[in-house]
Amino acid sequence: MTPQSTTAVRYVYDFEEGDRNKKDLLGGKGANLSEMTNLGLPVPPGFTITTEACRIYMETGGFPEGLMDEVATHVAELEKKMGKKLGDAGNPLLVSVRSGAKFSMPGMMDTVLNLGMNDESLRGLTTQSGNERFAYDAYRRFIQMFGKIVMDVPGEEFEHEIERLKEETGVTEDTDLGADDLKELVVRFKEVVRLKTGKGFPDTPMEQLKLAIEAVFQSWSGERAKIYRRQNRISDSLGTGVNVQTIVFGNLGEDSGTGVAFTRDAGSGAKSYLAEYLPNAQGEDVVSGARTPLHLDALKESDRASYDKLTGIMAQLEDHYRDMCDIEFTVEKGKLWMLQTRIGKRTAGAAVKIAVDLVSEGKISQEEAVLRVDPASLDQLLHPQFDTSADITIVAKGLNASPGAAVGKAVFDARTAERMAESGEKVILVRPMTEPEDVGGMYAAQGILTSRGGKTSHAAVVARGAGKPCVCGAGSLKIDIEKREFTVGEYRVVEGDIVAINGNTGEIALGEVPLVEPELSADLLKILGWADGIRRLKVRANADTPEDAAKGREFGAEGIGLARTEHMFLGDRLPVVRRMILANTPDEEQAALDELLELQREDFIGIFSAMSGLPVTIRLLDPPLHEFLPSSKELELQIQGLEIYRSVATSASKHFHWENTDVPLDSPTTAQSVEKEIAEHKGLLENVTRLEESNPMLGMRGVRLGIVKPGLYAMQVRAIIEAAVQVKAAGKEPVIEIMIPLVAVREEFDMMRREALAIIEEVFASSGQKIDFLIGTMIELPRAALTAGDIAETAEFFSFGTNDLTQTAFGFSRDDIEGKFLPRYLERGILKVNPFESIDQAGVGRLIEIASKEGRATRPGLKLGICGEHGGDPSSVEFCHNTGLDYVSCSPFRVPVARLAAAQAVLNESDTAGSDTR
């Protein structure tokens, strides 16, 4: 059908030769144009240059050998097919040159329309169309687009000429320029090109084509495209295809037009067209927003035949692709042409509804439906959202950098945010951009709003890590830090005014926008139900309180994978904890431990009751003890203040008003009380100094604490088991897994396990009850992973603590780097993803694989899980599935994400159900 080029490898395919499965080779657009061509749909003929050609161009900086010969052959074929010729003065062929990569990257790469225009074909086009103005307009558009995209002339140079011409001719609208004006514009545009590039505008169509193809290849490596790929985790090495296609004109009069349509509503998922039509227009008029498009009904009224044909094709495409499609079409003098189709992008909610509907319609299987929803997108549905039933004033839009919605008083610096948050106020931190020293304020705020920076900016990375809603890069906000206000359009917001942000959409609103808590829709429950039937990985929640546990259970958690006990040591318990740490005698220590025992037992009773019948993994105390004490800095400042006070008070008391100074005094009133206070502070300081560490992350915490502070883990184990005995006595079913953290050496685990077993036996003996339990460990240090075969001799389960494992494998302190160099690393591509969000498979993942394999070699059936936010990251979940883990555990609102991702992991593994989404 098509003449073979003489080279062994082909780089060019006619649309007739491809199909939708050839996306790797032809790119998405080319493959789908081929598919439609072969379905017999009215597609303007053309051909595709392969992604392989682009890859060679990227590597060598030049076209593959013979490429332009092949292109020439295909152009000749096309000319023959169309009965037109490029650059012909009689019947000229015009083509579009469009990029098209495997994955859609809308707007990221370049397009040239009307290629083939020159002074010759201008005459032909005038004759063909019978419309000189149209022909000159096509010509000037071509020079403008080609000049800007292929020849790197700044776009505003052309805009400028148009404006000047309009002034000269006294018109205000482009459309008021006549044929002669446009003719003049062609001359001026060519002059602009010559001035700016030092070269004449290329007249030969084949030269135009060659340059345009090269420009598309280059646009693949453009900054915009690179950033997009990084954000969407698309490999830089794929390359783009180039589609050369006969131009059809939607702007040849009222019997022409152009439009785009989704076969269903991409916002809600409802079964109704979401479509727009613009009569007498070319595609770029729709895209540029220069004219407001009409509903598709306009076509129905003006050209019923084309409308019927179009809706027929839309139904045909949806049946064929078995999914919602997104199409572009043009009507040229009453004839319908299909310019593009692809699987349509949609919101998370629409994805869920469409998938469920397609199953009801018998078009896809449940497995396919499960694959149709991007688990990460569920985040949008699982955070608080603006209550759309309320009257909301959206004043601007930025980038949707971290999901969820938040409302609070605008504040303009981190310290104010912290101070106000401490006094119980809800605040939104508003900054041009954030910096490392703002992190405290970011954590204190409900949400973060910035006017600069993208999705890998400091603000975005920290917010996602902290689970805070964030809108960034809202460029229309003019923030004045000095005045502590921002303006946007007509609005002015001063510190303390209420603002609201929606991190799912990037929307910014003013006033007390009501938020709604997320609920799982019936459709989502259906999809998750199907997912549950497919997945092999269990999903648990991380929860430290009965409330969180219940929430996790509601979202489908099959247990608690991580119940941290340190949160139980804070609040009103802090004084008791401090007494325990600072005890001077074993008796004092024991008294404090006894008090804690009572409290902890109650904690566990609540959690076990909420999770009756499901396993609960309790991690014994992990953080270093000095975290429960004031810092030495604080104490030294107080001591210095007190000592100066003492000095001053004795020598100058009568003449000096101490109250006017900033010294942080608890207002001692007598010399005696000052002395006492100084002594107490010094005593405390001595303890703090002994406990403080230069690198607490790598210091006295976890099992080390259990070994060095006898009685602590013993108390916790006793509280757990006594609670379980009581809960069981109350008719519920506690399922206990005791987890010893931060083990590096097997003997650490063994020692604590022996201690725990002795206590458990004692509680069983005294209560006359017995309950099943497991004692296991976190694998969160590289050495533990590397010696897991040994540790599994005695450990009954492993839970991978991927946060600490990432910190130690990389040597990254999350506290220190997440706000500092991590954003820069992501921007510069040193890291492709934040390893604290998605498991680093090459390093951390390898440790998990080693530990899993060798742990199970020692103890077949060893229970394996992971806890930490990675448990709710889809690609990490897939990794866990492939590595053979038993469960993942994540924060309650991530449980649905993990359920879906776990099912997809099974389906992707078996590869039986194909999916056209990515």
Next chain:
Amino acid sequence: MTPQSTTAVRYVYDFEEGDRNKKDLLGGKGANLSEMTNLGLPVPPGFTITTEACRIYMETGGFPEGLMDEVATHVAELEKKMGKKLGDAGNPLLVSVRSGAKFSMPGMMDTVLNLGMNDESLRGLTTQSGNERFAYDAYRRFIQMFGKIVMDVPGEEFEHEIERLKEETGVTEDTDLGADDLKELVVRFKEVVRLKTGKGFPDTPMEQLKLAIEAVFQSWSGERAKIYRRQNRISDSLGTGVNVQTIVFGNLGEDSGTGVAFTRDAGSGAKSYLAEYLPNAQGEDVVSGARTPLHLDALKESDRASYDKLTGIMAQLEDHYRDMCDIEFTVEKGKLWMLQTRIGKRTAGAAVKIAVDLVSEGKISQEEAVLRVDPASLDQLLHPQFDTSADITIVAKGLNASPGAAVGKAVFDARTAERMAESGEKVILVRPMTEPEDVGGMYAAQGILTSRGGKTSHAAVVARGAGKPCVCGAGSLKIDIEKREFTVGEYRVVEGDIVAINGNTGEIALGEVPLVEPELSADLLKILGWADGIRRLKVRANADTPEDAAKGREFGAEGIGLARTEHMFLGDRLPVVRRMILANTPDEEQAALDELLELQREDFIGIFSAMSGLPVTIRLLDPPLHEFLPSSKELELQIQGLEIYRSVATSASKHFHWENTDVPLDSPTTAQSVEKEIAEHKGLLENVTRLEESNPMLGMRGVRLGIVKPGLYAMQVRAIIEAAVQVKAAGKEPVIEIMIPLVAVREEFDMMRREALAIIEEVFASSGQKIDFLIGTMIELPRAALTAGDIAETAEFFSFGTNDLTQTAFGFSRDDIEGKFLPRYLERGILKVNPFESIDQAGVGRLIEIASKEGRATRPGLKLGICGEHGGDPSSVEFCHNTGLDYVSCSPFRVPVARLAAAQAVLNESDTAGSDTR
């Protein structure tokens, strides 16, 4: 020859059946008794119970089946051989029961002599010896020893009875007690046993034997023995043999006696007997120190025949064992008996001399000589030592916990130590024991002396880590912290008095003991020369200055494996470094960098010149920048002080003498200068706050710094290359390896490498010179090790940074744990060795193996080395050899240790030359 027991496995071997190669089975003592028996030497007959029996006893808590039957059979054989019977009233057989493990553990386990004594055999012994007093003495000694060791009666109970009897009879010396007194003592001793144990003293010899064997087995697991094994890295699972041997008596009159001898001088290595003899005495009299032994010449004079026979045997044994031997012997009524031989322990100096002499004498090969010296023991020869030619008053001895000698003023608390050291004084920190908060003072001191704690105590561990001499557990020191003094014997030392300690020997001396710098003796040079001919691993030194480099070279280093650049940023350069860090404009920053460039270039010129022809690996800046600034705590205290001053000065200045307070002011005198100072401090604080980190170990350091602070690494690379160009121009030969630290992700390395290459090209171009260089990385993070195959694509060498690799693999911050829980971990056996001293092979070692293998798979011949103190630890050196590394690098004074260890690694690998030392 010996009747086989009916069980398949044998647990008992006559001396005739063993040989010296059966140490695993028979223990060292048993194997050597067998060896001597088979050499035809006069060994009192007996048999050995195997270590296997002991191992079964440890596991099961009971004797292996049939053991006592086997023992009975061998006893019967022995009785037949000797013509005597256990417990016989006519001709009684008495035996000793002695432990004997594979490795000598002197004094750590139990011995029972004269077993078989009871009222019957007493009569026989009386008849045999014709000496009633002797017989009763033997009886009471047996009861005393058996009671204490086997029946757990406190030894002082028996001593007490002896004292009472002496009072009653009015004598002062034990030897003045007559036969009747000793007869009474036997009665009283038996009564003591009955009272203390509730059981009668066992009369039946076979029961005595069974209990004695069990006691020896148990003594293997005694606390004393366990600690000894831990310190000497002997496995707990080996078990001990038990030797049952006919007793001979050295205390049967003046024609009897007992002695010990080394065939050469174990102290100096000289070829002369080191031997002691005690007439009319049993072995325990020598050991207990109750009587002062004579020189062997005493025997020569009194019994020439026995003397000649003994010296002949000594020569024979040395020829046979081809090493210096340590023997015990007894002369019973003119007949010489050999009771034990083994390879003699010796000082490091003696080991070197003996090995070299034995090669000269043609007795051993050079390879064997190399194996005869323990590399770790060379430490003793490579640190400063007491000048033995001086008049030194040794006042006490403690444990030799960390090698080297030190002299300084005694101080009794860490803060004083720090304060005095800061003002340039040399101090020795003296404490009952040290604690974590003393670490600062320990680092400030020349050496550490404690009266409590063993070789794994806090003091010992920290001192070894810091390379400080340490003597600990010197129990005879009475330290009074309140009075700030210690007394020892007649001496009293108050704070400020000069003391000296020798960490090689544990000696403590008073006054300005002169120290001598170590020199490599001719013998040691010879051994090291042989080692160099054998080893495959290269040995480099870690050195940051030309002086250290020269010292390393003098000790045989074949290059510098780690030249740290951070030390070059301190001292008088600190102000420049601070200007660089705190620069407000790029120009300010560049100006500071330019200044640093000049200085660094000079540094490198010095080092390259010193190491001409040998490779120098330079690590680009590693530590976080805030280490070069004051701490925020310090600044906040100063600011608070200044602010109060300002307050007070304005409201009470006339009535208040500010100078009397402790506020850390730089004495501002005017209100204006206070304001300025506060503003400056606040500005600095802001910078410090931005830079400070919660876990600096895991923060912004190493390559991260290079990436985030552009210009810094560029300056260093330029300084290196410009220096190399200059050094080459001066006719020397710089060999450069540029090392980028703390790489976790290959792209980090690539980015810095590209930057470096650009600068290098520029310097080459402008200088017209070219020099070979390598650019490589440290592998010091687990992720780097796990992705080494990838990193080796561009890295030209790897240097394993085992310090950081150990910190991150274990999650141990060395700063925090070494003084805190690490000593406890070592004491409790959670860790067998300090992983910062000796590579943890299971975890850290595995990472090194993975990285080596996969790095070389990518880049065959990839140069691999390690830097850090592990490079000077013999077992780590052996590991590096076995893993195929190219070199180890360690501090200069450890270079000889590494050279020797590297040679031994080759010899141990080939296993051709046997060695009898451990």
